[in-house]
Amino acid sequence: MTTANILKGGLLAGAIMMAMAGSGQAMPASMALAGNASPPIGHYEFCKANPTECVEVGGDAGPAILTEDRWKEILKVNYTVNSTIQPMTDEQIYGVEERWAYPRTVGDCEDYALLKRKMLIDDGFSPSDTLITVVLQPNGEGHAVLTVRTDHGDFILDNMRNKVLLWSDTEYTYLKRQSADDPARWSKLQDGRAVAVGSVK
Numbered sequence: 789m790t791t792a793n794i795l796k797g798g799l800l801a802g803a804i805m806m807a808m809a810g811s812g813q814a815m816p817a818s819m820a821l822a823g824n825a826s827p828p829i830g831h832y833e834f835c836k837a838n839p840t841e842c843v844e845v846g847g848d849a850g851p852a853i854l855t856e857d858r859w860k861e862i863l864k865v866n867y868t869v870n871s872t873i874q875p876m877t878d879e880q881i882y883g884v885e886e887r888w889a890y891p892r893t894v895g896d897c898e899d900y901a902l903l904k905r906k907m908l909i910d911d912g913f914s915p916s917d918t919l920i921t922v923v924l925q926p927n928g929e930g931h932a933v934l935t936v937r938t939d940h941g942d943f944i945l946d947n948m949r950n951k952v953l954l955w956s957d958t959e960y961t962y963l964k965r966q967s968a969d970d971p972a973r974w975s976k977l978q979d980g981r982a983v984a985v986g987s988v989k
Contacts, residue, residue, distance in 0.1 A: 816941075816956070816980075817940065817941025817942065817954060817956070818851070818937070818941055818942050819935070819942050819955055819962060819965070819977050819978075819979075820977065820978040820980065821975045821976065821977065821978070822975075822976040822977060822978040823975070823976050824973070824974070824975060824976065825963075825964040825974040825975055825976040826974065827972070827973070827974045828888075828898075828922060828932075828974075829886060830886045830887060830888040830898060831888055831898075831920065831966075831974075833887070833888065834888040834889070834902075835972050841971075842971050842972040843971070843972075844969070844970040844971065844972070845915060846914075846915075846916070847916065847968075847969050847970075848916045848968040848969050849914040849916045849917065850916075851917060851937045851938050851939045852913060852914065852917040852936070852937060852938045852939070853938070853939055854938035854939055854940045858913075858938075861908070861911050862908070862936055862943065862945065862952055863952055865904050865907045865908055865911070865945070866904060866945040866946075866950060866952055867950050868907075869900055869903050869904050869907070869947070870900070870947055870949075870950055871950075872893075873891045873893065873894065873895050873899070873900055873903065873947075874893060874894045874895075875894070875895070875896065875947065876894040876895065876896065877896055878896055880894075881894055881895070881896075888902060889902070890902055890903055890906065891903055897931050897932040897933070897947050897948075898920065898932035900932075900934075900947035901920045901921075901932050901933060901934040901945070901947075902920065904918075904934045904945050905918040905919075905920060905934055908934075908936065913936070915971055916937070916968040916969070917936060917937040917938070917968070918934060918935075918936055918937075919934070919935045919936075919937065919965045919966040919967075919968065919971075920932060920933075920934060920935075920965065920966050921933050921934065921935045921944075921962065921964070921965035921966070921977075922963045922964050922965065923958075923960035923961060923962050923963060924960060924961040924963060925959070925960060926959050926960075931948075931960065933945060933946045933947075933960070934946075935955065935965055937968065941954050941955070942954065942955045943955070944958055944960075946958070961979050962977040962979045963976070963977060963979075964976050964977055965977060
C-alpha cells in the first residue's frame, strides 16, 4: 500500500463522517480525564535524558482545528513511521526491559509514538494536541499509541494499523496519557467502556 493510496479518498469530510458513524457515536469523541497519573517509568527516564523534549511550552492550546491538510498529514505521518520502522522489543534492541527512544530503523510501540509526535510537532501541530497514551490490548498487554486531539475528536495513531481511528472505535482500554498542559505530566483516563486498573511500565 502506497502513501498515495492511504491519502486517496481520505478527504476530511468523508473521514470524519466514517469516524463518527456507528460505534463511535456511542461514546464521546474526546476522552474524559480523571485526575493525575504517574508517568510510565520509560517516559520519566526519557524526559530525564531529553529534558528539552518534555519542557512545558505554552500550556494547553486547545484541540487542533482539523483541516483537510492536517488530516492528510496525520495519515501520512502514521503510514510513514509504520512502514519505515521495524517492530522490535527493547530487550532485542538494548538488552533491557524498557527504554523509550526515538527509533531510527527499529523500535517498539512507544518509540513509534515518540517519532510520530515529533514529526507532527515539526509539521506545526501543538505539543498539547499530540499526546502519548497508554492502553491495554484485549489480551491484557500494555501498549502505547499517539493521541491527536482535534475539534472533531481524539484520533489514534497506532503502529499496529495504518488506519487512523477515533479512540472510541478502537479495541483498547484507555488508562492514561500525557497532560495537554505539560508533556512531562500524565493524566488518568476514564474510558467508560470498561474499568481497568493498573500501571504500565
